[in-house]
Amino acid sequence: MRIATYNVNGITARLPVLLRWLEETQPDVVCLQELKAPQEKFPEQAIRDAGYKAIWHGQKSWNGVAILSRTEEIEERCRVLPDDPEDLQSRYIEARIKDIVVGCLYLPNGNPAPGPKFDYKLGWFKRFSQHAQQLLNEGVPVVLAGDYNAIPTEKDVYKPERWTEDALFRPETRKAYHNLIAQGWTDAIRKLHPDETVYTFWDYFRDAYGRNAGLRIDHFLLSPQLAPRLQKAEVDRFVRGWEKTSDHGPVWIEIQD
């Protein structure tokens, strides 16, 4: 089974690119972030015509997450962090698909840092990590996929020295990501590409994609019950070269059934 995550940066503007990518690569399960569309503006019919069932949690202007599935049923578990019911931002949705719990997240960007947005990011990260621990305690196969807005290490950014003050790379963010991994999660891309430079995001500015000035911020974390089934983990970086494309590339893993 192939599971993908893709920050589309606006599903309305991105629909042609999304449909082309789905058609060409046929992932089984897809986690989408940054829909930037209210609940009723999700292109449900176009997604269905492409062969996918979907659940989504929209929001006007910002955020928004969705889970798509080609053949298997999607059993929704929640559409907000369970311990965070007062959060008005649509950043998390979770479902069970076959035997796998799929969490789709869009962690806050947090810039400018320091400041209230950075505080919100760290608070969200903490609540997410608490939920991740609860998922581990269930002892079932879990994948947490999405845009973490976190650069794990210096290997994951084209020029680390330029990013030390950025909310995506500040020590607090790296520490939060490290602590999350330390619960027992496997970073799928790093597991299969331990030394390789792998990016998932290239800024729209200054031809970042052409210069390969990228970041690795979209991650797949696998629970111990799922990690042994990991076969492949890749970035569809060619999609970043298409017209009217997102600043993120789709990332995917192959899981043994």
Add this chain to the structure above:
DNA sequence: ATGTCGTAGCCACTACGA
């Protein structure tokens, strides 16, 4: 500081978030 997108309010462009 800058660069470029997508969205919203509104029909020209500016503000905001990323």
